[in-house]
Amino acid sequence: MAINQSRIETLNQNPVQSGDYILYWMQSAQRSEYNHALELAISKANQHKQPLVVYFGLTDDFPQANLRHYQFMLEGLKEVAVQLKERRIKFILKLNSPPTGAIKLAQAASLVVTDRGYLRLEKKWRSEVAAKINCPLLQVETNVVVPVAEASDKQEYAAYTLRKKIKGKREDYIRPIEQLEVEQSSLDLEISGIDLRDIETIIDKLDINRSVSPVKKFKGGYSQAKELLAEFIAAKLADYPDLSADPTVDCLSHLSPYLHFGQISPVEIAREIKQAASPGEEEFLEQLIVRRELAINFVHYNQNYDGPLEKILPDWAVETLNEHESDKREYIYSEAELEQAKTHAPYWNAAQEEMVLTGTMHGYLRMYWGKKILEWTAKPETAFQLALKLNNKYQLDGRDANSFAGVAWCFGKHDRAWAERGIFGKVRYMNASGLERKFEIDRYLAKINQLKKD
């Protein structure tokens, strides 16, 4: 089945060159399965009777990334290298800035294909490559179900406005992808890259922040993602509507980090979920498609997604937070106190510890956690920056569109006004009593205590 045209965009006006190969510059879709960019690149290679080279640029100064993220990403890339080799495609990993390497390799390419990213740096890299190469640059949108501009032409106000727009289009995009075979192998081409069989050696060479250790619980890569997905469908999906909000039980897919690095496709996940024909289907697809793509809509149409808040939030939220900026705070914690989980609030401390230890935090607690940072910090803008910083440092899915949208939600983004109160103004308030009322939250404390002992 052909790739939907609305996934594809030409980023420059260059004619096809008579080069030695077609190049796929892989960046946001780090996988061989269900990768529309890769399949388009293969079809272009076959059409021009050329081999396909896949390149990935590994830069050690990616903003806010640390050892935890590099380890997870390289575990995934190691698997990509094996899978591409089986498909007779050469995978070249270079230790350089992604666009720099792409521009170099494009000199001998007839045409370049890349995947789409929505953050500022990802967009900047692509326009730089588009401008500096002589051949065409085709961008393929493969990390979403519904392409961002196809879903909506503007920044959406809330989930309900996007949901309506996605509803009718969703099914057209949840469809299988035809996995093509290359007619010409590129394995014999003499282009050198880093050997991915030994990722420890690669990591040793990188000049990166090593203060955050890799997590034991989750290993990167497509096969790990598939295992988690299968386990989720078999054991959790049916209970998802009832239990997904409860931090004391594990009724989550844990796929967010894999989606973040493009190690698995949301289209493949959606297909498997639908095939399961489970009562949890709609609730899960709501998270996977509506909520996730609302976050992508946000960062795509609002390039101030990391602040300041006045450029992110609706007017009512900006006004109300401003009005309450000098309200007295009962507790004000420093960055270090928050980071080290030294507050008076046990559930908050436990959530922070979960994030530091495991690279993830239960979704419900992410909201409570962010709300309390707003409450315990001198100014909303400082709170927002601090919450983002901690989130992006420790979460395996940090820096994702979901990170920016999720943290902004705690300050009123994609939400509505509520009864006015101190500090929060009309921004939705959450407290520990809510956790106690809804869940047997002490079990969460026990779980985290156990985690600390292991």
Next chain:
DNA sequence: ATCGGCTCGCGCAA
């Protein structure tokens, strides 16, 4: 245990 009120603005129906 359950319920209404709090409060804003989008987007559809009219």
Next chain:
DNA sequence: TGCGCGAAGCCGAT
């Protein structure tokens, strides 16, 4: 122009 309703809210009254 009116109106329904929205990521998981809280709080006080019954």
